[in-house]
Amino acid sequence: MENSRTYTYYPGCSLQATAHAYDESMQAVNKQLGLTFNEIDDWNCCGATEYFSVDALPAYSLVARNLSLAVQSNGSQDLVAPCSACFLNLRKTNDYMSKYKDLNSQVNQALAAGGLSYEAGALNVRHLLDVVIEDVGLEQIKTKVTKPLSGIKVAPYYGCLIVRPETGYNTEYPTHLDELMVTLGADVVDFPMKTHCCGGHMTQISEETAYELIRRLLQNASDYGADAIVTLCPMCQLNLDAYQNEVNRMFGTNFHIPVLFFTQLMGIAFGLSENALGLGSEIIPAGPALAKIGTVDEQKTRERPKRRDKKALPMPSMDSGGNE
Structure with missing residues (x-):
């Protein structure tokens, strides 16, 4: 039997909701491949793709909080994110904090308010596909x-x-x-x-x-x-x-x-x-x-019921008197 591999795991919001099938199938496949994912405690949203366009510093700080919590978990230095948006944000924040000293200082100042800190580059942020291809390998998968x-x-x-x-x-x-x-x-x-x-x-x-x-x-x-x-x-x-x-x-x-x-x-x-x-x-x-x-x-495979036409959706009452 192959040696088991352990990783620190950031699921992100989607895998807890609309992409639950991704999480379920990943967990099932992990068992077959000998992969163990230890989820970060108290993780938060990565900010998706919009937050960085709204206010960069809070966005980086939001992501860095997850990086800090991942380090505190004392798990693997490999942090795995199956969601591509989460992967990009985690990787970008990790890399940019290493590259830009001012950003690193400002983000850590924000983290300090919550009793946290993060040493840039302490983690290796990876996508799930990378782990499957590079660590497990196609030959092992074929078996x-x-x-x-x-x-x-x-x-x-x-x-x-x-x-x-x-x-x-x-x-x-x-x-x-x-x-x-x-x-x-x-x-x-x-x-x-x-x-x-x-x-x-x-x-x-x-x-x-x-x-x-x-x-x-x-x-x-x-x-x-x-x-x-x-x-x-x-x-x-x-x-x-x-x-x-x-x-x-x-x-x-x-x-x-x-x-x-x-x-x-x-x-x-x-x-x-x-x-x-x-x-x-x-x-x-x-x-x-x-x-x-x-x-x-x-x-x-069950078929989903057809969604109602948007025009058929009930509209809320706008009674100025506040009565239904």
């Missing part, structure tokens, strides 16, 4: 495959966040996720837009702009014959999955492409149960695509 993903065509979608730090990725055309899918037995299609932005939180600001960005990605995957899109970013998964029907309504398209986390496909290839991998929580049902593998029953 765990009991049900190859033969018969399904997948488009590996990295998104724009994971390739921003200098982590050894080809920023224009990374291949780590592609290689992992091939190892699992999947048919990997070319996906030229694999690092294009999904729009992030633009869905809350300009639907027209956001839906066009999502449409382009879905169209690109469809043009290359993908049965499913596989990703490593909660925001990317949410946008392409949750807003796919909205895109169809706006543009008159007919996309039905399930968007899954790479850990879910790893779990399927390892022979793990659908429930353990959070399958069925996606908006666009994965059953038809996964049925092509021959290991997943299309009828078992």
Whole structure:
């Protein structure tokens, strides 16, 4: 049996909510790979992608608090973040505090108000995919495959966040996720837009702009014959999955492409149960695509109820008298 590996773990907000399937499938796969993730106590939100544009110093301080707590946990110096936005913020803060002395001083002054401090560079911030590829390795992963993903065509979608730090990725055309899918037995299609932005939180600001960005990605995957899109970013998964029907309504398209986390496909290839991998929580049902593998029953993956039209949502009463 392989030696177990232990890491300090920062889950981030998404894996506790909309991306719970990512967390569930990751934990299930970790057991198969001998990985132990020790969650940081009392961690806080990383600020997502917007806070740094609002007020930089509080944003860096917010992230640095997590770094400080990670060091205090006396765990591994490798801090793992499965969420690409969390990974970018943690990595950026760690690197910038090392590079810019004034920022380091100001952030530590803010941390001191809470009885904390952080020595820049004390941790090695890593994405989950890096751990899987670099520490476990494709050869070891291949030995765990009991049900190859033969018969399904997948488009590996990295998104724009994971390739921003200098982590050894080809920023224009990374291949780590592609290689992992091939190892699992999947048919990997070319996906030229694999690092294009999904729009992030633009869905809350300009639907027209956001839906066009999502449409382009879905169209690109469809043009290359993908049965499913596989990703490593909660925001990317949410946008392409949750807003796919909205895109169809706006543009008159007919996309039905399930968007899954790479850990879910790893779990399927390892022979793990659908429930353990959070399958069925996606908006666009994965059953038809996964049925092509021959290991997943299309009828078992439940379909989500259709969301009501926005115009049908009840509006609150604006009675000036304050009465219902």
